Amino acid sequence: MTLKIALPNKGSLSQSATEMLRESGYRQRDDAKQLTVADVENDVEFFYLRPRDIALYVGEGTLDAGVTGRDLLRDSGAKADEVLTLGFGASTFRFAGPRGRYTEVADLAGARIATSYTGIVRSFLEERGIEASVTRLDGAVETSIQLGVADAIADVVETGTTLRQAGLEVFGEPLLRSEAVLITRAGADVPDAFGVFLRRLQGVLVARGYVMMDYDIAEEHLPTATRLTPGIESPTIAPLDREGWVAVRAMVPRDGSQRLMDELYDLGARGILLTDIHACRL
Ligand SMILES: Nc1ncnc2c1ncn2[C@@H]1O[C@H](COP(=O)(O)OP(=O)(O)OP(=O)(O)O)[C@@H](O)[C@H]1O
């Protein structure tokens, strides 16, 4: 059975999703107008759809899995589960209003709120017993206050630039922290190719998050050195021609790897090398 995967056709998640899939060795479209791509060799077919619709297709079982935003998944109410977070498309979902007007969520009682995510907003307010009217707009939600259609908004905030330019500020706790996720239908049987698909994506995440570190060190310092670089399973230790010295190789998180090199150098390690990992299966 061919694996059917939904990918965002445009918007903030589209390019990163396509890049990640290409890096995982799958055929991707080279023209943004293409709606489907069959990767026959890997027995996968890709469907490029609006990220908002992806949760519905996957939730109903029409497609086996998909890439969308956690906020869109929650808003849709679809019966799909997150199986992997993909490391891009991070944003928060927040209330905002004219500067100085609101300080907390409770101030929204009786207000008119505009948003593209009515599902999330309504259930958030309901849980807190706040009564307000919620209107759905398709986009450019920030402008609705100036136009007199709403008193406050709830929208995706990434850098905050759009809000600032509209003279608005966030208030209250975030409704949600979102990022791109891989979803499948709750409790569904997925084709065999899905196991391979998932492992490839996990491999890309590890290859992006880790680097390979090599160094030479005197054997007496090995216990401290391997505590600093424990690797994923355990580091590879190889003999060196130089008496009493060994070569160590271990994967280390990319973040903090420069500091780690400093610490190893101070410990007496030399010939410390960092190399990118192109792909991996753990
Ligand atoms: N700066 C951002 N603006 C909008 N959405 C973002 C941003 N960063 C991440 N996202 C995520 O992208 C998804 C929105 O998908 P959507 O297709 O609506 O993108 P979009 O950038 O709003 O595109 P468009 O407005 O052209 O439809 C959500 O999951 C949202 O959290």
Ligand SMILES: O=P(O)(O)OC[C@H]1O[C@H](OP(=O)(O)OP(=O)(O)O)[C@H](O)[C@@H]1O
């Ligand atoms: O915090 P920022 O970095 O400014 O990003 C957030 C803005 O980006 C999105 O708008 P988009 O460009 O998708 O337009 P839209 O409102 O028409 O969807 C989102 O709806 C916010 O308006």
Ligand SMILES: [Mg+2]
């Ligand atoms: Mg948008």
